[in-house]
Amino acid sequence: MSYSAAERMLSFAFMMICRNPCFDLKGLLPNIKNNVLIPALVDGTDNYDLPENIKKVIKSEFRNNIDQLIRCLWISNLYRIFFKKSKGFYSALLRFAKGLYGNKGFQMILYKRDDNTTYFITSDNPAVEYHNAVTLQNYNGIYFPLSPDYLLLICSGDAGIDHVAYRSANDEIVRKFNYIICSKRNKDILARQKKIDEILP
Incomplete structure (x- = not known):
């Protein structure tokens, strides 16, 4: 890009x-x-x-x-x-995202959900920050759902903002991300599915 x-x-x-x-x-x-x-x-x-x-x-x-x-x-x-x-x-x-303060800067990861998995949700808080120091996988960053099929993760990294990694998201990852988005909502979430157990872990 x-x-x-x-x-x-x-x-x-x-x-x-x-x-x-x-x-x-x-x-x-x-x-x-x-x-x-x-x-x-x-x-x-x-x-x-x-x-x-x-x-x-x-x-x-x-x-x-x-x-x-x-x-x-x-x-x-x-x-x-x-x-x-x-x-x-x-x-x-x-x-800060460009690293103009002498900091590490940001990089972006574009996730596409796999076929036959649940869909990404969004909420009345459309871009949220998640930080958890105790985690086996590094999910820290800014979550920005683009559509039910795509989600953009903006996180700290050395690759630079123009190096956009592309990854597929299985059902477990989609539900994990949906949980983060849901937990950061102000009041409402927007989802293609109607039942909460269809979108969260």
């Missing part, structure tokens, strides 16, 4: 990571919201001697304002994707 084609493929996967305030791979925006803003503003209201009905109104206003702030942070990152090529979470991730 040409370097420019590989770069576009990575770029699309990383855009999908940033497509929604909940889906920024590392959970930066949800962490800011849930671990900083809500404890400081919403929960902090309980420290004041106010009538409960007043506290309820104040908390509701704070939550609305926090949601608006997170949305603004998200939109600013989307703006940087399309107009500020050298700034923002997306640009930093893309440079």
Whole structure:
């Protein structure tokens, strides 16, 4: 694969990571919201001697304002994707993937499911990171289902982003990947099969 084609493929996967305030791979925006803003503003209201009905109104206003702030942070990152090529979470991730920080860089593996196996699923979190230090097989990386038949795994490697390995996935591997994707969902999964035992280990 040409370097420019590989770069576009990575770029699309990383855009999908940033497509929604909940889906920024590392959970930066949800962490800011849930671990900083809500404890400081919403929960902090309980420290004041106010009538409960007043506290309820104040908390509701704070939550609305926090949601608006997170949305603004998200939109600013989307703006940087399309107009500020050298700034923002997306640009930093893309440079890291190319090894421009002196790091190892990423490589890509394209999996195609074998015939007569279950299908790949996707979810409302379309590109997910999985890391498990204790595993017999190295499945660590970013999982991006392309279709029920294909899945792109973006992982650390020396081969470079333009060297795309092609591998077949038997039923065991497909179900393993489906389990990872399912475990990282926000709420919903999308699958060709209707029964959960047909897609997971």
